Amino acid sequence: MYVVIEGIDTAGKSTQLDLLQKKYSDAIFTKEPGGTQIGVKLRAMALNGEAKSGIAEMFLFLADRAEHIEEVVISNEDKMVISDRSMVSGIAYASIFELEKMIELNLLATNNVLPTHAILLELSAEELTYRLSQKENDAIELRGIEYLMNIQNRMKETIIKLGINHLFVDASLKIEEIEIEIEDFLNGK
Known part of the structure; x- marks a missing residue:
């Protein structure tokens, strides 16, 4: 099982990943980029802005993804792999590029290996606005609500276009409610 947790910043990915780590101690936990x-x-290199070109930056992330799939996902096919982000985020955040082209390039990088389960923690614009107001924002969060909502929509569109078995969860629910929804999804309920 190759499970990915997706969502824009402040959606609660880290919280749910911590809960999953307690339940699935035998699973391999990883992240993209940097796993x-x-x-x-x-x-x-990508996050420090070493690549001056948007295309070069995108290829750094694709190189990371290719290595991650080979080293972490394929080499642990017999285990459950749970990843903080995946190609879904990569495609969504590369929003200056056409969706179909990004899907094509990511399928090349992953050798057509897709997650078996994708969980997207979704926020409304109102909830996102509130959560961002409660913290100091990073460079991506400073791009604004509209930008982040477009990224979230692109994540949904990507998951659907790729035909990945998925769960879209209202991230404004209580942590325990989200945890139960994820558990049921992973157990095929």
């Missing part, structure tokens, strides 16, 4: 040795370097 491999090479990935840590590529992530740092």
